[in-house]
Amino acid sequence: MKKKNDLIPDIIDNLRRVFQVVNAQSKRAELATGITGPQLWTIKTIAETGPIRISDLARKIYLHPATLVGIIDRLEARGIVTRTRSRVDRRVVLVDLTNAGRVLVAKSPQVAQGLLVSGLETLPVGDLETLASGLKQLVTLLHAQKLPPQLILSPEINIPRRKIGKSSRDQNERKEANHV
Amino acid sequence: MKKKNDLIPDIIDNLRRVFQVVNAQSKRAELATGITGPQLWTIKTIAETGPIRISDLARKIYLHPATLVGIIDRLEARGIVTRTRSRVDRRVVLVDLTNAGRVLVAKSPQVAQGLLVSGLETLPVGDLETLASGLKQLVTLLHAQKLPPQLILSPEINIPRRKIGKSSRDQNERKEANHV
DNA sequence: TTCAAATAAGTTGTATACAAATAATCCAAG
DNA sequence: CTTGGATTATTTGTATACAACTTATTTGAA
Numbered sequence: 001m002k003k004k005n006d007l008i009p010d011i012i013d014n015l016r017r018v019f020q021v022v023n024a025q026s027k028r029a030e031l032a033t034g035i036t037g038p039q040l041w042t043i044k045t046i047a048e049t050g051p052i053r054i055s056d057l058a059r060k061i062y063l064h065p066a067t068l069v070g071i072i073d074r075l076e077a078r079g080i081v082t083r084t085r086s087r088v089d090r091r092v093v094l095v096d097l098t099n100a101g102r103v104l105v106a107k108s109p110q111v112a113q114g115l116l117v118s119g120l121e122t123l124p125v126g127d128l129e130t131l132a133s134g135l136k137q138l139v140t141l142l143h144a145q146k147l148p149p150q151l152i153l154s155p156e157i158n159i160p161r162r163k164i165g166k167s168s169r170d171q172n173e174r175k176e177a178n179h180v
Numbered sequence: 181m182k183k184k185n186d187l188i189p190d191i192i193d194n195l196r197r198v199f200q201v202v203n204a205q206s207k208r209a210e211l212a213t214g215i216t217g218p219q220l221w222t223i224k225t226i227a228e229t230g231p232i233r234i235s236d237l238a239r240k241i242y243l244h245p246a247t248l249v250g251i252i253d254r255l256e257a258r259g260i261v262t263r264t265r266s267r268v269d270r271r272v273v274l275v276d277l278t279n280a281g282r283v284l285v286a287k288s289p290q291v292a293q294g295l296l297v298s299g300l301e302t303l304p305v306g307d308l309e310t311l312a313s314g315l316k317q318l319v320t321l322l323h324a325q326k327l328p329p330q331l332i333l334s335p336e337i338n339i340p341r342r343k344i345g346k347s348s349r350d351q352n353e354r355k356e357a358n359h360v
Numbered sequence: 361t362t363c364a365a366a367t368a369a370g371t372t373g374t375a376t377a378c379a380a381a382t383a384a385t386c387c388a389a390g
Numbered sequence: 391c392t393t394g395g396a397t398t399a400t401t402t403g404t405a406t407a408c409a410a411c412t413t414a415t416t417t418g419a420a
Binding site (some may be wrong): 053065069091104141 | 391397
């Protein structure tokens, strides 16, 4: 039987490969449909929940509000969603689908994941159960852990965190990035 | 027992959640370390393979050469890697680690995945085996499927794609893009 | 030999993705 | 009623990520 120290690197590497392949597939689907994966997820969620606040939507799809604003901008520019400023609380913006958006969502379910779905469909039920079970545990475990561990790599590489701030803009902002 | 049609959406949604959470975690780790996930993966791969061509490196880490150029630019600017134009074939650029880069890689293994690793470590071996097995099947299946299915969503949304490239390579060269 | 096709790296444009800061608004304490 | 803190969306800045294109170079075929 393998030990933990053998299994964990395997899991991470395979997760990374899945990320890359699924991302690649998603881009291809985008070329074919004109709709990106995040955009599709967004409009499907709006379709489920009627008019919804930006912040609630962001929470639902695990995206940063700043990211969602850009996605909504593009969907709105294409006439797929609308923004409405709430009259009850004027800080709030409600997004909803246009008719065109509803048509789009109705047509899209079978397209959502393309290669991933069609690939999964070829697997026997037993394998799917194994995968579903493993992923569920992974998600549970990821969401259970709230605080990121302190990860100090090396002081000379570390970028000093803002602090004083005050005026001054930019500086070594060190933003971040992505991926596994 | 659940049927396929119930399991597949579960798998996809959970995969998407894992993507989001791991990406977010990776961003946080960058704030703490100054090194992004893709950058770390890149320098670790360079560390394994000595001087390596941009194109070979891109293939190894499943990234588009255009993406890798940007990553190498930033690593070079920080004195972590060097670029050398090959004298045998002047089209080729070889990247390698600087001493600072080697020090960085030596210090980094335990930091690689942060939350994901520490979370996985809390799982019992049996769960890890379930997860590892499921992911392995998923990767095998994703790589087995070479050609993307034709995904046509709706003509009025479709963005006209650049004519067909006639012959030309690509095909399995195809690198690509983004998110679930 | 010559030149067109192929190859390698880099450039440009678009779309995520998120932290930090900002603007507008709401709300509660005094 | 006023003011300061909190909340909501947005803006700004950095870093992926990839398709399509461009430039420089190599190679192969006529």
